[in-house]
Amino acid sequence: MTDFFLWIALGLCILMFCPLYRVMFGPTVLDRLVGVNAIGSKTVVLLLLIGFIYKRIDMFVDIALAYAFLNFIAVLAASRYFHKRKGLYEESFLD
Amino acid sequence: MDIFVICLLTIGLFFFFGGAVGIIRMPGFYTRLHPAGILDTMGILVMVVALAIYNLHQLTFESVLLTIKILLIVFFVFLSSPTATHSIVDAGMRAGLRYWTKKKEKE
Amino acid sequence: MTVSTRSPGQNSCKQTSGYLKSFFPFLITFFIMFLSWIVLSGKFEPLLLWLGGISSFFVSYYFYDLIFPDFKLKYFTVFFRFVRYIPWILFEILKANFHLLYIAFHPRLKEIIDPQIVIFKTNLKSDIAITTLANSITLTPGTITVSANSDGVFKVHALDRQTAEALPGVMLEKVAKIFGEKI
Numbered sequence: 047m048t049d050f051f052l053w054i055a056l057g058l059c060i061l062m063f064c065p066l067y068r069v070m071f072g073p074t075v076l077d078r079l080v081g082v083n084a085i086g087s088k089t090v091v092l093l094l095l096i097g098f099i100y101k102r103i104d105m106f107v108d109i110a111l112a113y114a115f116l117n118f119i120a121v122l123a124a125s126r127y128f129h130k131r132k133g134l135y136e137e138s139f140l141d
Numbered sequence: 142m143d144i145f146v147i148c149l150l151t152i153g154l155f156f157f158f159g160g161a162v163g164i165i166r167m168p169g170f171y172t173r174l175h176p177a178g179i180l181d182t183m184g185i186l187v188m189v190v191a192l193a194i195y196n197l198h199q200l201t202f203e204s205v206l207l208t209i210k211i212l213l214i215v216f217f218v219f220l221s222s223p224t225a226t227h228s229i230v231d232a233g234m235r236a237g238l239r240y241w242t243k244k245k246e247k248e
Numbered sequence: 249m250t251v252s253t254r255s256p257g258q259n260s261c262k263q264t265s266g267y268l269k270s271f272f273p274f275l276i277t278f279f280i281m282f283l284s285w286i287v288l289s290g291k292f293e294p295l296l297l298w299l300g301g302i303s304s305f306f307v308s309y310y311f312y313d314l315i316f317p318d319f320k321l322k323y324f325t326v327f328f329r330f331v332r333y334i335p336w337i338l339f340e341i342l343k344a345n346f347h348l349l350y351i352a353f354h355p356r357l358k359e360i361i362d363p364q365i366v367i368f369k370t371n372l373k374s375d376i377a378i379t380t381l382a383n384s385i386t387l388t389p390g391t392i393t394v395s396a397n398s399d400g401v402f403k404v405h406a407l408d409r410q411t412a413e414a415l416p417g418v419m420l421e422k423v424a425k426i427f428g429e430k431i
Contacts, residue, residue: 047143047195054150061154064161065177076233077170080177083225084164087181088157090214091188103196104203104290107210114214118221125225125232156345163352171392172363175407176352179389183345206290213287223386223393230394230405 048099055095058088079124086117146195153188156180170233178226182218189215277308277315322428329426336422341387344411348389351407361408366415370400370424377427384419391415 065088068081090110097106163176193211196204281304289296354360372378378400382393385404390411394403406412 050147050150054154057154058157061157061161064165068164068173074170076229076236077173079229080170080173081164083229084160084177084181087185087218087222090218091153091185091192094189094192094211094214098192098195104207107207107214108288111210111214111217114217114221118225121225122228125228128232129235156349159349159352163348166352166357167361168358169363171405172361172407174392175389176348178392179387180345180348180352182387183341203290206287209287210290219387220383223383226386227382227393230392234394 051095051099055092055099058092058095062088075128076125079121079128082124083117083121086113086121090114090117142194142198146191149187149191149194153184153186153191156184156187160184171230174226174230178222178229182222185218186215189218273315274308274312277312278304280315281307326427333422333426337384337387340419341389344389347411348407364406364409364412365394366404366406366412368402368404368415370402370420372400372424372427372429374427374429377423377429380426381420381423384423385415388419 062085065081065084069078069085072078072081090113093106093110093113094103097103097110100106157180160176160180163180164173167173167176189211193208196208196211198204282300285300285304289300351357351360370381372381375398378396378398382396382402385391385393385402388411390407392405394405396402404412404415406415
C-alpha cells in the first residue's frame with residue numbers, strides 16, 4: 047500500500063507542473079494567483095500522503111491543516127491587494 | 142477495503158488531472174477559474190475521504206480522533222474554497238479585466 | 249446611547265433577561281470550542297484539559313454573539329434542515345463536476361463554451377441565506393458568483409449556455425425553504 051501511495055504522490059507532483067506553467071507564463075497577475083491556489087490545494091493532499099508514507103500521520107495532519115489555512119489567507123490577502131492595480135485591463139489583451 | 146481506497150484515490154487523481162488540463166487549455170481568465178477552483182475542491186474531497194477511510198484500519202480511539210481531524214480538513218476546504226474563488230473573481234472585476242466571449246473570436 | 253429616560257427597575261429587568269438570552273449562545277459556543285480543542289489536541293492529560301477549558305471560556309465569554317446572535321428555537325430546525333440539504337448538494341456537485349470534466353477534455357473546447365454574465369434578483373433577506381446560496385452556486389461547477397449584496401441581487405459568471413439557463417432554479421427554492429424565507 048505504501049508503494050501505491052508513493053506512486054500517487056509522484057503523480058500529484060507531476061500534475062503540479064501544469065499550474066506551474068500558468069504561474070510562470072500567465073498573461074495577468076490574477077492568472078498567476080489562480081495557479082498558486084491550485085498548487086496549494088494539491089499540496090494539502092501531498093502532505094497527508096507523505097504522512098502515511100512515513101507512518102507519522104498524527105504529525106502531518108496538523109501540518110496539512112495549517113497549510114490549508116495559510117493557503118486560504120494568502121490567496122485572500124493577495125486578491126485584496128490587487129484590487130487597486132492599474133493596467134490589468136491592458137494586460138488582458140495579451141492572450 | 143484496500144481496493145476501495147485505491148479506486149477513490151485514482152478517481153481523485155483524475156479530477157486533479159482534469160483541473161490541471163483545464164487550467165492550461167481554457168481561454169481567458171474567468172473561464173480558467175472554473176476548473177481551478179472547483180475540480181480541485183472535488184479532488185481534495187475524494188482523496189482526503191479515501192485517506193480517512195484508510196486510517197480507520199486499526200480501530201482504536203486515537204485513530205478515530207485522527208480521522209475526525211482529517212475530515213475537518215474537508216470541512217474547512219469546503220468553506221474556504223468558494224470564498225477564495227469569489228475573492229479572486231471580485232479582484233478581477235474591480236480591476237476591469239475583460240471576460241472572454243465568443244464574439245471576440247468572430248470579429 | 250442615552251438610557252436616562254428609563255426607570256431603574258425596567259432597566260435591571262431588561263438586563264436579567266439579556267443575561268439569560270446571552271447565556272445559551274455562550275454555552276453553545278463554549279461547547280463547540282471545547283470540542284474542537286479536544287479533537288485538535290488529542291491528549292487527555294488534566295493540565296491540558298484545564299488549559300483548554302480556560303481558553304475556550306475566555307473565547308466564548310467575549311465572542312458569544314458571533315455564531316448565534318440571539319437564541320431562538322428556530323436555529324435547531326434550521327440546522328436539521330441544513331443537514332438534510334448536504335447530501336443533495338453533494339450529489340449536485342458530483343453531477344456537475346463530470347460536466348466540467350467533459351468540457352475540459354473536449355477537443356474543440358472553444359466552440360462549446362460560451363461565457364456570459366447572468367444577473368438575477370431574489371427575495372432572500374438574511375445574510376446567512378445569501379451566503380449559503382452564493383457558496384452553493386460557486387461550488388456547482390460552471391457557475392461562479394461574482395457579487396452578491398444584501399438586497400439579494402446576484403451576479404453570476406456562467407461557463408456555457410446550459411448552466412446559465414439552469415440558474416437560479418431548484419437551488420434557490422431549497423435554500424429558501426431551509427431558512428424559512430419567501431422566494
